[in-house]
Amino acid sequence: MKISNLLKIIVFTISISSCTNEKSKVTKASDYNTYLKTSENKNIQLAHTEIDFWQKKYDIDPNQTSYLVQLSGYYTSLFEATFEVNDLYKAEELLVKVNSDLKYTEVGPIRALAKNYITQHRFREALTLANKALKIGEGFKETQKLLFDVNMELGNYTDAKKNLSKFYNTEDFDYLIRMAKWNDHIGDLPTAITLMEKATKKAELNDNKTLKIWSYSNLGDMYGHAGRISDSYNYYLKTLKEDENNYYALKGIAWIAFSHEKNTKEANRIIDIIAKKHNSPDFKLFKAELAEFNKNEQEKNKHILDYFESLKNRNYGVMYNKYNAILLADNKKDAVKALEIAYQEIKNRPTPESYDLLAWANFNLGNTKKALDICEKHIINKSFEPEINYHLAEIYKANKMTDKIKPFKEDLLSSIYELGPNMKEKIEKL
Numbered sequence: 001m002k003i004s005n006l007l008k009i010i011v012f013t014i015s016i017s018s019c020t021n022e023k024s025k026v027t028k029a030s031d032y033n034t035y036l037k038t039s040e041n042k043n044i045q046l047a048h049t050e051i052d053f054w055q056k057k058y059d060i061d062p063n064q065t066s067y068l069v070q071l072s073g074y075y076t077s078l079f080e081a082t083f084e085v086n087d088l089y090k091a092e093e094l095l096v097k098v099n100s101d102l103k104y105t106e107v108g109p110i111r112a113l114a115k116n117y118i119t120q121h122r123f124r125e126a127l128t129l130a131n132k133a134l135k136i137g138e139g140f141k142e143t144q145k146l147l148f149d150v151n152m153e154l155g156n157y158t159d160a161k162k163n164l165s166k167f168y169n170t171e172d173f174d175y176l177i178r179m180a181k182w183n184d185h186i187g188d189l190p191t192a193i194t195l196m197e198k199a200t201k202k203a204e205l206n207d208n209k210t211l212k213i214w215s216y217s218n219l220g221d222m223y224g225h226a227g228r229i230s231d232s233y234n235y236y237l238k239t240l241k242e243d244e245n246n247y248y249a250l251k252g253i254a255w256i257a258f259s260h261e262k263n264t265k266e267a268n269r270i271i272d273i274i275a276k277k278h279n280s281p282d283f284k285l286f287k288a289e290l291a292e293f294n295k296n297e298q299e300k301n302k303h304i305l306d307y308f309e310s311l312k313n314r315n316y317g318v319m320y321n322k323y324n325a326i327l328l329a330d331n332k333k334d335a336v337k338a339l340e341i342a343y344q345e346i347k348n349r350p351t352p353e354s355y356d357l358l359a360w361a362n363f364n365l366g367n368t369k370k371a372l373d374i375c376e377k378h379i380i381n382k383s384f385e386p387e388i389n390y391h392l393a394e395i396y397k398a399n400k401m402t403d404k405i406k407p408f409k410e411d412l413l414s415s416i417y418e419l420g421p422n423m424k425e426k427i428e429k430l
Helices: 006-019 028-034 042-058 065-082 083-103 105-118 121-134 140-156 155-167 173-185 187-207 209-227 227-244 247-260 262-277 281-291 297-313 321-330 332-348 352-364 368-378 387-398 402-413 422-428
Strands: none
Touching: 028 227, 028 247, 028 262, 042 281, 065 083, 065 105, 083 105, 105 140, 105 297, 121 140, 140 155, 140 173, 140 422, 155 173, 173 187, 173 209, 187 209, 187 321, 187 352, 209 227, 209 247, 227 247, 247 281, 262 281, 281 321, 281 422, 297 321, 321 332, 321 352, 332 352, 352 368, 352 387, 352 402, 368 387, 402 422
């Protein structure tokens, strides 16, 4: 693996130590109940008010493309607050019109459309737009940041590292968060956390509410991955203090209640409340995990069916391909469908994560040697994601390569919090 053996030992030791020190209950309903009871979402109200304002201005003066840029921004905000995907598509429609009217000559609208495509997981189209902005030349560093984001999503890691070097500045928030992402990618979580902490301090120093919300919620995630559950919880609470409707932080707290405390009742309560305000299909998969932990197979299957039904009711494009491929692969009769999605994902973004979907689908179809071949060519030493490592261990086991399993098993057992308690028994059986 790229990560050094010493660093692996340090990370494993920290994780085990953290788990040992944090056996006690972390969450307290009185800390976050007020956020669950919030009926008004000021972000949604603001977006609707601004959309109405800019739409009226545009209706009076339809030659002002800048009004459409404003409109697209608030439709994007509306999508982020509700996960109503049609708002994302409306933002795209407006940005396409702006860029068409401007004949793709201004970098701002071009980059805005590229970011919209990233959200939709249309990464190749986003890369084309980013390169178009680069050729124009204006706002060079901002375009390099965008190129880093897209290349990371596409698995173009050499290009991404080059992009990162083009806006090197250890005092710049945007550089720090991307450097944190890079270190997380190469398996150096402690350094990633240090960089994110430094970026967070800059957001606080500038009292930038948007950046504080983003930083706090991401630190909440990273602390959780490092086994620092109390820190994770506290940063989700800090997120909510800045944004009382932040569903992501509430979902993070629900995960702590489930994965750390095994309190499925409280996790279900939190998810049921926020799912009424936010349309993310993820919540149905979360509830399926909770039902599985409670040994309620019927309830689990119901939530999975509800998940697929929600995808039919709203066209999310390829945004949920990863989830779909894993779910279908785990059900052997649907594994052929998973194979089709995996090939589509590889075409869209040939990352180790996409090849993992292909390997896992082949494994579940009984093509264990082919699955191993895919892992050896495209996955091993290229990803440190616990879920991928679990798949790899299962594939090693199926190929009777038992000597390869032990180091993965140790790492996976230290990642139970991230993977979820349903994985513990499966890992122990490796």
